[in-house]
Amino acid sequence: MPKVTYIESNGTEHTVDVAEGENVMRGALYNGIPGIEGECGGACSCATCHVYIAPAWWEKVGAPENEAETELLEGAAAPVKAESRLSCQIEVTSQLDGLVVHMPETQY
Amino acid sequence: MSDQTFKDYVQDPANPVPPNLPNQPASAGLPSHVPPELVVTQWPLNTQEFLAAPYQFMADMHNNYPPVYYGLDPVRSSWGLLKHADCLHVLRNADTFRNLEAVPFPRDKENYFFFIPQEIDPPHHRKYRNIVDPLFSPAGIKKLEGKIRGRVNELIDQFIDDGECEFTLAFGRTLPVSIFLDIMGLPQDMLFTFASWGDEMIHGGSPEVSGAALAKAVEYLTGAIEEKKRNPDDGVISLIAHAEIDGRKISDKEAFGFVCFLFLGGLDTVYATLNNIWAWLAQNPDRVQEIIDRPDTDIDKIIEELLRRFSVVQASTRFVMKDIEIGGVQIKAGDRVNTLLPVANFDPDVFPDPLTVDFDRPRKTTLAFTVGVHSCMGGHLARMEVKTALQEWLRRIPKFSIKPGEKIEYKAGGVIGPDKVPLVW
Secondary structure, eight states, rough: OEEEEEHHHHHHHHEEEOTTTHHHHHHHHHHTTTTOOTTTSSOOOSSEEEEEGGGGGGHHHHHHSSHHHHHHTTTTTSSSOTEEEEEGGOOOGGTTTTEEEEOOOOOO | OOHHHHTOOOOOOOSSOOOOOOOOOGGGGOOTOOOOGEEHHHHHGHHHHHHHHHHHHHHHHHHHHHHHHHEEEEOOOOOEEEOOOHHHHHHHOOTTTETTTOOOOOOOGGOOOOOOOTTTTTTTTTHHHHHHHHHHHHHHHHTHHHHEEEEEEEEHHGGGTTTTEEEEEIIIIHHHHHHHHHHHHHOOGGGHHHHHHOOOOOOOOSHHHHHHHHHHHHHHHHHHHHHHHHHHOOHHHHHTTTOOTTEEEHHHHHHHHHHHOOOOHHHHHHHHHHHHHHHHHHHOOOHHHHHSSSSSGGGGHHHHHHHHHHHOOOEEEEEEEEOHHHHHHEEEOEEEEEEEEEHHTTOOOTSSSSTTOTTOOOOOOOOOOOSSTSOTTTHHHHHHHHHHHHHHHHOOOSSSSEEEEEOOOOOSBBBBSSSSEEOOO
């Protein structure tokens, strides 16, 4: 199973297994990792699963593919950067094994 | 009840005891912290004026009501919040605004149970969501798409040649009940029984009729849980009946409260949503054509906008645990606040020209399914039902209208929807 590392804004790291086909947001929720809310459940309608992709993974993860994610990110609570993504829109695959994401200070 | 009672309350789902929250009946007089100019003497979303044109009324509330008002009630007076930002704040701060006693359903205080996960707050809430979330997540619901689409077509088969139907009964009621039975692992031959329970609960006309229907449903579901304990399958009732919480087996009361809540939560809401949308489509043939002409990839944003414009759950209520200011108004521990969800979806500061159905609106957080930890777990299922229904209906019945001589009327209730939608094509 692919591993994903979630790093809280205070530096605390959580490395967990996330099943292929699940998304990065759910990987955090299922494992009780604080820092991602994912309140809409992955419908791309809330911007509360905002993460920053670690530089080594920018290319593999890529930029938002749909307009809705780009529009929602504009309303995210924490500063939006070039490496910002909504983690519900990132599907976990074997290519993303080892993915590292940083979580913002707040999702609200 | 003293303040001490609710402030010291610790929720233990394994040993459910009633929280005994204080009420503020109108007869007790206005609490001293409530400014008289913010008082509203009647629940706004049941008045004749509201029922005449519910969505227009709710959009107009942003001009006619204080953004934070105090609504008097014979049993349980409460604050009403209209602004999008205020509603998000309340729904996203589950420690200050709790969901205890969220379901207005009378229970035996000596043999109490919680409706799960609705009435379970953090830190326990997520444990229950994790049991069923894999099934109700976008990926889980996607697996049901073929089945739901097939069911939509079977229903249309039954009336398409008639050239007419009464939509709420023929489709609005039947589709969600049928899918509910599938997901729960219950037989389709219960369809008409469940549909009539649903109808009696909503349109029963008296608390006795509604209560009797609910009692029958509860008895049936209790039996179904016992049956699934003996004979597990891959339905949700079985999943819940065999679940573990914190390493212990789920209790009978927990399983019961969970299954019952899914029944209560899932039927009315999709029903009313479909009825509202179809009533609008039938009166707006140019918009129907627009939906047909748009590329398939626009379907998600079409659904999101329809859900914003035709949100059906009037309000989500929270119990206030500590003194706090909202929109410049002092709210005290022990008060209740209602987030008026459809009204917040018409907040002109967030959704300009709010009554216009604009599929190209920039995507913003909507409150159709609320937000925060308690946001609707069935949201993706609801979206899939509306999406497949819309796609298949417009493919097969692209031109339809309200039956001549009939008009759309709304009845009072916590879920907003037309009483009947007679269609012809």
